[in-house]
Amino acid sequence: MDALNVYAAKLAPQQESLAPGHRACQGCAELLAVRLVAKTLGQDFIIANATGCLEIVTSSYPHSAWKVPWIHVAFENAAAVASGVEAGIKILKKKGKYPVDRDIKIIAQAGDGGTVDIGLQALSGALERGHDFMYICYDNEAYMNTGIQRSSSTPYGASTTTSPAGTESIGQVTMKKNVVEIAAAHDIPYVATASPSYPFDLMEKVRKGAEAKGPAYIHVLAPCPTGWRLAPNLALSIGRLAVETKVFPLYEIENGKYRMTVSYKNHRPVIDYLKPQGRFRHLKEDNIEFIQQYVDASYERLLKKIEMSEG
Amino acid sequence: MAKKIGIEVSLAISEAVKLADVDAIAAYPITPQTHIVEHLSELVADGDLNAEFIPVESEHSAMSVCAGTSAAGARTYTATSSQGLALMNEILFIIPALRLPVVMTLANRSLSGPISIWNDHSDLMSVRDTGWISIFAENGQEAFDLTLQSFKIAEDHRVMLPINVNIDGFTLSHVIEPHEFLSQEEVDSFLPPYDPPLQLNPDKPVSMGMVGIPEIYFEAKKAQDVALIESKAVIKEVFQEFGEKFGRTYNVIESYRAEDAETLLLTMGSIGETAMEAIDIMKDEQGKKVGLLRLRLWRPFPVDELRELVKGIKTLAVIDRAVSFGGTGAPVGGEIRSALYSTEDRPYVASFIAGLGGRDVTIKDFMDMVNLAEKMETEQEVHEYKMIGVRE
Ligand SMILES: Cc1ncc(C[n+]2csc(CCOP(=O)(O)OP(=O)(O)O)c2C)c(N)n1
Ligand code: SF4
Ligand SMILES: [Mg+2]
Numbered sequence: 108m109d110a111l112n113v114y115a116a117k118l119a120p121q122q123e124s125l126a127p128g129h130r131a132c133q134g135c136a137e138l139l140a141v142r143l144v145a146k147t148l149g150q151d152f153i154i155a156n157a158t159g160c161l162e163i164v165t166s167s168y169p170h171s172a173w174k175v176p177w178i179h180v181a182f183e184n185a186a187a188v189a190s191g192v193e194a195g196i197k198i199l200k201k202k203g204k205y206p207v208d209r210d211i212k213i214i215a216q217a218g219d220g221g222t223v224d225i226g227l228q229a230l231s232g233a234l235e236r237g238h239d240f241m242y243i244c245y246d247n248e249a250y251m252n253t254g255i256q257r258s259s260s261t262p263y264g265a266s267t268t269t270s271p272a273g274t275e276s277i278g279q280v281t282m283k284k285n286v287v288e289i290a291a292a293h294d295i296p297y298v299a300t301a302s303p304s305y306p307f308d309l310m311e312k313v314r315k316g317a318e319a320k321g322p323a324y325i326h327v328l329a330p331c332p333t334g335w336r337l338a339p340n341l342a343l344s345i346g347r348l349a350v351e352t353k354v355f356p357l358y359e360i361e362n363g364k365y366r367m368t369v370s371y372k373n374h375r376p377v378i379d380y381l382k383p384q385g386r387f388r389h390l391k392e393d394n395i396e397f398i399q400q401y402v403d404a405s406y407e408r409l410l411k412k413i414e415m416s417e418g
Numbered sequence: 419m420a421k422k423i424g425i426e427v428s429l430a431i432s433e434a435v436k437l438a439d440v441d442a443i444a445a446y447p448i449t450p451q452t453h454i455v456e457h458l459s460e461l462v463a464d465g466d467l468n469a470e471f472i473p474v475e476s477e478h479s480a481m482s483v484c485a486g487t488s489a490a491g492a493r494t495y496t497a498t499s500s501q502g503l504a505l506m507n508e509i510l511f512i513i514p515a516l517r518l519p520v521v522m523t524l525a526n527r528s529l530s531g532p533i534s535i536w537n538d539h540s541d542l543m544s545v546r547d548t549g550w551i552s553i554f555a556e557n558g559q560e561a562f563d564l565t566l567q568s569f570k571i572a573e574d575h576r577v578m579l580p581i582n583v584n585i586d587g588f589t590l591s592h593v594i595e596p597h598e599f600l601s602q603e604e605v606d607s608f609l610p611p612y613d614p615p616l617q618l619n620p621d622k623p624v625s626m627g628m629v630g631i632p633e634i635y636f637e638a639k640k641a642q643d644v645a646l647i648e649s650k651a652v653i654k655e656v657f658q659e660f661g662e663k664f665g666r667t668y669n670v671i672e673s674y675r676a677e678d679a680e681t682l683l684l685t686m687g688s689i690g691e692t693a694m695e696a697i698d699i700m701k702d703e704q705g706k707k708v709g710l711l712r713l714r715l716w717r718p719f720p721v722d723e724l725r726e727l728v729k730g731i732k733t734l735a736v737i738d739r740a741v742s743f744g745g746t747g748a749p750v751g752g753e754i755r756s757a758l759y760s761t762e763d764r765p766y767v768a769s770f771i772a773g774l775g776g777r778d779v780t781i782k783d784f785m786d787m788v789n790l791a792e793k794m795e796t797e798q799e800v801h802e803y804k805m806i807g808v809r810e
Contacts, residue, residue: 179627184482191486232475
């Protein structure tokens with residue numbers, strides 16, 4: 108599988124529901140991930156999009172990058188709007204009033220801010236109500252659209268415009284909120300983490316999430332060269348480093364069962380992941396050691412969950 | 419003619435929603451709206467209404483779900499009050515901009531703080547400029563009839579705008595009144611199924627809610643304003659058709675015993691019923707030249723009709739149920755002053771605020787306001803607004 112991931116471009120489906128010509132920054136891995144999701148889903152899906160980079164760069168009237176039905180209402184309510192679209196189509200089909208009788212996937216998509224902060228309530232409501240939809244969070248670890256402010260998904264030590272590193276601060280002082288586990292706590296059929304640096308793993312998870320009956324949640328780490336102060340050509344390799352250093356493990360929770368979907372025998376030290384990114388430039392050796400310990404401990408906890416759900 | 423059924427007004431509204439064969443309802447409970455949505459969820463649970471009832475986790479999500487169901491092409495209904503409406507505020511602006519014909523009952527209740535569950539119009543006034551059509555019902559029959567008519571108005575392709583139907587919390591929502599219901603056949607002959615001009619459908623993909631760059635935002639807003647102003651003609655057309663079919667005709671401003679009047683009271687909502695009693699007493703027992711206007715349509719504001727109705731009137735006493743803190747008039751009073759400013763021989767406009775947070779407005783209060791307004795007119799008193807029935 109890992110070997111195949113290298114040949115992604117050639118092996119991915121030809122169909123494109125996200126048109127080229129959108130306005131994302133050079134090297135934006137978020138849009139790459141979205142393109143892979145769209146390729147996997149084909150034509151029969153509808154998107155409810157939260158405000159944020161993804162919405163802004165794909166929908167500047169009169170130029171829409173979307174070849175599938177798409178609706179944007181506000182920042183914090185993608186899950187609620189998707190709930191409505193799902194419920195609306197369900198009842199119209201039941202009453203014989205919807206013009207299409209094929210299976211149509213409903214997708215909510217939002218950034219980390221629109222998911223883990225301001226959109227968390229709407230997300231929880233939609234997951235709890237059990238709508239048949241898939242929520243995809245494109246996590247670039249800050250509010251990028253408004254100028255790189257911190258979110259609760261920003262990792263410890265990252266400098267952002269509202270958690271700037273300074274003489275009295277190392278930048279973000281809190282740990283990244285684990286919204287994957289929060290989603291899983293709703294006992295929904297499918298939860299996964301994914302990365303555009305592992306395209307086949309990502310596409311397989313999107314397929315599974317779309318096939319699940321009920322809510323699915325996929326959390327995509329989306330490297331953002333602009334916000335991470337990273338050379339645009341490094342976005343995909345930094346995504347791989349996030350996995351190789353255990354910072355962002357790729358796993359899934361299918362009907363409560365945990366499974367690591369990409370694993371390495373030997374992991375690299377976190378410094379390999381932190382070093383190329385300007386947002387961590389200021390970190391000192393002891394900060395990095397602290398992060399290493401935290402990453403190791405989190406990874407161990409995840410391994411225990413996997414072990415337990417196998418047992 | 420069907421016989422009258424005594425039923426709580428909230429339940430009558432739910433029956434109208436059922437007769438409209440609504441497809442989707444998303445709502446969150448808040449007093450005094452609760453009985454409406456409770457009854458609707460019962461109707462769905464019992465199979466009497468074939469609809470999706472989406473029990474959301476907040477009003478913000480209620481209105482967001484409504485955006486989704488309506489964009490999918492489903493006939494969509496919700497109801498709220500006060501804090502719930504305030505929490506929806508952000509999305510209320512977006513619904514008309516997306517041209518989604520959501521129908522909402524607003525059981526009017528005062529806004530916190532202090533927290534109060536009782537009636538006034540501060541909730542509606544806080545969302546005045548969101549671009550919804552706003553209609554007032556004064557009694558249960560009107561609430562039933564106007565709910566049905568609202569779907570027809572909102573979904574008319576010339577309109578495609580959301581509507582809030584206002585009923586006073588408790589004083590109207592919770593009272594039992596006689597209602598003349600319409601049969602399903604009658605409703606079907608009046609209200610066609612919703613035929614969405616655009617919907618979320620993979621065979622005909624559309625993008626809704628795109629970014630409005632400066633080159634387009636202004637034009638989009640102008641188009642929305644034109645649509646709201648022009649909806650008045652359709653509203654009148656639907657009122658007319660309903661009247662011809664079922665014998666109950668509605669007007670954008672209702673006029674009560676206003677012929678030969680020199681002083682007119684102007685009310686919005688159920689206090690109009692008490693005001694009518696006051697007018698009867700003043701006319702029949704005191705020989706006063708008074709009359710009453712009841713504003714039914716708040717948005718789009720019926721400017722032409724108002725100007726016509728106040729021709730030759732000396733004094734107009736406008737009674738508001740909300741405050742525009744530190745403003746130049748109460749919401750309705752100030753609006754009416756500016757509507758009449760450019761007309762010749764305009765009446766003197768006295769702007770009163772009464773009945774905040776459930777304070778009763780009595781027959782005597784109306785008589786006092788008439789007398790006070792006439793005195794103010796004689797003295798040409800300059801004022802912004804006066805509060806009536808409040809302890810100093
Ligand atoms: C209610 C509300 N608050 C704030 C904003 C401003 N705002 C728009 S997008 C955004 C940040 C988006 O961050 P995220 O969800 O992480 O998406 P990204 O742009 O990073 O992809 C903010 C704060 C808004 N549009 N609405
Ligand atoms: S700011 Fe980041 S996430 Fe947004 S478009 Fe640019 S690279 Fe992509
Ligand atoms: Mg972000």
